[in-house]
Amino acid sequence: MTRQAEAGFQRIGYGVAGLVGAGYSVANLVGPARAMNNALSTVQALGGDMQTLTQLDKLAKSFSVEFGDSAADFVKSAAAIKSGIDDLTGDEIARFTYVGNLLAKSAESDAATITKVMTSMYNVFKQQADAMGRAEWVALMAAQVTRAAKIFRTDGQQMAEAFEGLAATATNVNRPMHEQVAVLGKLQGVFKGAEAATKYVSFLQGVGKAQEKLGLKFTDSQGKMLSVVEILERIRGKFGETFTVADADLLKKAFGRKEAVSFIQTLMVDLEGLKANIDEISQVRGLQDLTQMAQILADPFDRVTRGVEALRIAVGQKMIDAMMPTLNKIVEIEKRMIGWTDRFPKLTALIGKGTLAVFGLIAAISALSIAVGVSKFLMIGWQAAFGVLKFAILNMLPALGKFVAVVLFDAVPAIVSFTLALLANPITWIVIGIAALVAVIAAAVIYWDQWTSAVIEWASALGESSGLFALVDNLIEYWNKLPVWWDETVNWLIAKFDQISDWWTRFTSWLSSLNPFAGISAAIDGVLGKIAQIPGVGSLVRAIVPSAPSPVIVPSAPSPVPPPAALSASMWANVPAGGIANKISSKGGGFQFRDLHVNNYGQPMSGQQLVNELAFAAG
Numbered sequence: 030m031t032r033q034a035e036a037g038f039q040r041i042g043y044g045v046a047g048l049v050g051a052g053y054s055v056a057n058l059v060g061p062a063r064a065m066n067n068a069l070s071t072v073q074a075l076g077g078d079m080q081t082l083t084q085l086d087k088l089a090k091s092f093s094v095e096f097g098d099s100a101a102d103f104v105k106s107a108a109a110i111k112s113g114i115d116d117l118t119g120d121e122i123a124r125f126t127y128v129g130n131l132l133a134k135s136a137e138s139d140a141a142t143i144t145k146v147m148t149s150m151y152n153v154f155k156q157q158a159d160a161m162g163r164a165e166w167v168a169l170m171a172a173q174v175t176r177a178a179k180i181f182r183t184d185g186q187q188m189a190e191a192f193e194g195l196a197a198t199a200t201n202v203n204r205p206m207h208e209q210v211a212v213l214g215k216l217q218g219v220f221k222g223a224e225a226a227t228k229y230v231s232f233l234q235g236v237g238k239a240q241e242k243l244g245l246k247f248t249d250s251q252g253k254m255l256s257v258v259e260i261l262e263r264i265r266g267k268f269g270e271t272f273t274v275a276d277a278d279l280l281k282k283a284f285g286r287k288e289a290v291s292f293i294q295t296l297m298v299d300l301e302g303l304k305a306n307i308d309e310i311s312q313v314r315g316l317q318d319l320t321q322m323a324q325i326l327a328d329p330f331d332r333v334t335r336g337v338e339a340l341r342i343a344v345g346q347k348m349i350d351a352m353m354p355t356l357n358k359i360v361e362i363e364k365r366m367i368g369w370t371d372r373f374p375k376l377t378a379l380i381g382k383g384t385l386a387v388f389g390l391i392a393a394i395s396a397l398s399i400a401v402g403v404s405k406f407l408m409i410g411w412q413a414a415f416g417v418l419k420f421a422i423l424n425m426l427p428a429l430g431k432f433v434a435v436v437l438f439d440a441v442p443a444i445v446s447f448t449l450a451l452l453a454n455p456i457t458w459i460v461i462g463i464a465a466l467v468a469v470i471a472a473a474v475i476y477w478d479q480w481t482s483a484v485i486e487w488a489s490a491l492g493e494s495s496g497l498f499a500l501v502d503n504l505i506e507y508w509n510k511l512p513v514w515w516d517e518t519v520n521w522l523i524a525k526f527d528q529i530s531d532w533w534t535r536f537t538s539w540l541s542s543l544n545p546f547a548g549i550s551a552a553i554d555g556v557l558g559k560i561a562q563i564p565g566v567g568s569l570v571r572a573i574v575p576s577a578p579s580p581v582i583v584p585s586a587p588s589p590v591p592p593p594a595a596l597s598a599s600m601w602a603n604v605p606a607g608g609i610a611n612k613i614s615s616k617g618g619g620f621q622f623r624d625l626h627v628n629n630y631g632q633p634m635s636g637q638q639l640v641n642e643l644a645f646a647a648g
Contacts, residue, residue, distance in 0.1 A: 061101065061338050062345025065089070068104035072122070075111045081119035088123055090339040096134050096323050097331030100339055103130055106140040113148030117163065124164040128316070132171040135322035136178050138185030146174070146189040153197045154206055172313045173210050175322065180306055181214035187222035188213065194226025198233050202254040207311040212257055212296070215303050219295055228292040235284030236260065242283040243267065258304045261296055270297070 069082050077085075089103035107126040111117060117125060125147065133143040150170055151158055158166035174188060191213040199209045216225035236254060240247040245267060247260045254260075268276045272294065280290045296303055370377040 059345040059348055061342045062349055064101040065342050068101050071108040081122055084123045093335040093339050096327045097335050102140055106144045109144045114151055121163050125167050128167045128171045131319050131323050135175050135319050136185035142189050143185050149192050153200050168316055171319055173207050173310050175319045176310050176313045177210045177214035181218055183214055183217045187217050190222030191226045194223045198230045208307050211307040211310050228288045231286040231288035232292040235289045239283035261300055
């Protein structure tokens with residue numbers, strides 16, 4: 030049974046491996062398509078229509094092949110942008126998503142970070158974006174941020190932190206986007222993004238009161254704040270290129286915070302360079318630089334990998350579309366089965382118990398197989414240990430005795446010398462004791478073989494008499510018989526199952542041989558026979574039900590007539606076919622038969638007429 034169980038488990042393993050392999054292959058093939066569809070579903074849940082989804086799907090695949098990024102991440106960034114800017118239309122969602130991922134690629138940042146920057150900056154520059162068009166604004170913003178990152182060697186993460194900290198502070202005082210980008214980029218050469226934003230905010234918030242305390246005018250004729258470069262130029266005109274400690278204290282009192290002083294001191298070092306940077310960033314239009322940087326940074330191997338992924342997405346989406354009816358049917362069946370579990374709880378419990386019983390039987394057979402295997406290993410170990418023990422008892426003790434004898438014989442001279450020395454000592458009983466000890470040891474060594482053999486024989490006799498060895502042998506024998514007994518039990522069960530199969534075959538054969546119509550006919554005939562025995566009714570029954578016709582006896586073919594004994598074989602061979610009767614029954618004519626001449630005139634004569642004529646002629 031264990032062999033059958035092992036064979037069954039092996040087949041099950043092959044089947045499970047095949048199913049798992051097929052399922053894994055299908056899941057691996059449609060995996061990218063599922064991720065893509067899930068991302069598209071997220072956009073749809075946020076209000077994207079089918080046209081937007083189709084546009085994003087195509088754009089994501091082409092972007093992944095061109096720049097080596099994930100198509101699913103592309104669509105996920107679209108969902109993040111849509112959730113941050115709720116009123117974007119279909120084309121605007123696609124444009125924002127494309128520009129954001131392009132900016133992330135060129136800035137060596139991730140799409141999530143850049144998406145956060147874009148949503149933050151849109152909320153800051155919303156009026157400007159709505160006025161010039163969102164699609165054009167997002168391209169302008171990305172181009173200027175890319176140029177700033179290129180000039181000031183910053184990254185997308187730092188720029189995101191800077192704009193998050195700045196928020197709408199600069200926009201509220203009418204400072205354009207390119208100036209904010211340039212100032213934050215310049216500050217990030219010394220400070221981190223969030224710290225740069227803090228210093229910028231401190232400066233902007235202190236401009237109003239600082240112009241009064243410094244006696245400088247930082248606004249134009251309309252009361253609007255001047256540019257950062259113009260304000261710094263007026264401060265430089267008052268205090269010079271460098272500030273003394275007193276100048277720094279005065280600026281701190283004027284702006285109210287030391288971060289504003291740090292802002293002024295940092296930008297004052299290269300004020301002309303800042304002015305040039307602002308002018309350069311303001312002239313940037315279009316996505317040429319952004320696209321070029323992204324193409325340079327695109328890894329060819331990533332492009333190939335993403336191209337394969339895009340192909341798998343396209344094929345997987347078609348496969349999912351083809352599988353959708355089947356999957357929906359399966360879901361409906363699952364729903365129906367769940368409903369059945371609620372409607373028929375007892376049947377559900379019975380199925381669960383049956384399943385548990387089947388798995389329990391499988392576990393029991395598996396445990397039995399493991400136990401048989403372990404028993405074989407244990408028997409090998411027990412036999413080896415018992416053999417070593419037996420060998421030690423029968424062989425090692427004599428050898429050990431010989432070894433001890435050699436050692437002790439080498440030690441005897443020293444012991445004797447020591448004893449003689451002790452004899453000169455008054456304490457003779459010590460000497461006598463040592464001598465006795467030496468004698469005993471010597472005797473033990475000399476008669477080592479004899480007394481060890483006696484001990485071994487005694488131990489063997491004790492083991493035999495107590496039944497210890499027999500018990501061990503019986504246990505080993507019974508343990509060896511256990512697999513045989515189990516195989517016999519399994520064979521007996523298999524034979525009984527075969528008998529059941531034979532009985533079932535005979536039962537089905539008996540069922541197939543039954544003729545229910547014959548039984549019904551016999552029953553009807555029996556009933557009619559009983560009714561026919563009733564006086565006055567039997568004739569009526571016989572009139573209604575005719576009796577079965579008597580069987581017709583077909584006469585057997587006549588046996589051939591043997592030739593008469595008076596005729597020889599040659600004479601019988603000359604007799605015409607049909608004999609004389611055939612000649613007589615023919616119409617007219619005659620024939621010669623030895624010396625008898627018969628004439629037949631008139632009507633043909635039958636055989637009976639011929640007999641009558643001959644009888645009449647004989648009198």
